Amino acid sequence: MKLKYENEAAVFKALSDPNRLLILEILQSGEKCACKLLEDLEISQSTLSHHMKILCEAGFVESNRQGKWMHYSINKEGYENAKKILQELESCMLTK
Template structure:
């Protein structure tokens, strides 16, 4: 079974790798198919596929099949969730017993 922290860690795992941040950068300009991404980044095809899977599983990127192509884009919903999660994880709990 997956703990809540493990689930949360997955969201940020998407963002803790240089290559994946590069991919996000490419996606920021809009919808891209994998083949386009592949042209703009220095990794092999299977490696790209591996990273895209991590990005999609984090929820930050969504994919859409179109014929034999897979298109990717940044998910507004997913990004928004990630931002809220980060805010929650780092918010100091003002009702806690231990303020000094």
């Protein structure tokens, strides 16, 4: 049961930062190289890596290495999971 709540908290943590929300918006148009994300966000490589780790762990983003760069894309299953969590919370609220 505790693992369920830890996973759900990871989803909300991923959505709680403006840079991560911007990353998700950028990725909506398709897979992007980390180098492109660095240009768009004007942040350091280590900061981007931190944000991408959180987004990947929450299930919102998938990554794959191509040469020396990581490429990131949206994981639709992650969005479905977040939607399910919110629907469960909503149903609890409506029954009270």
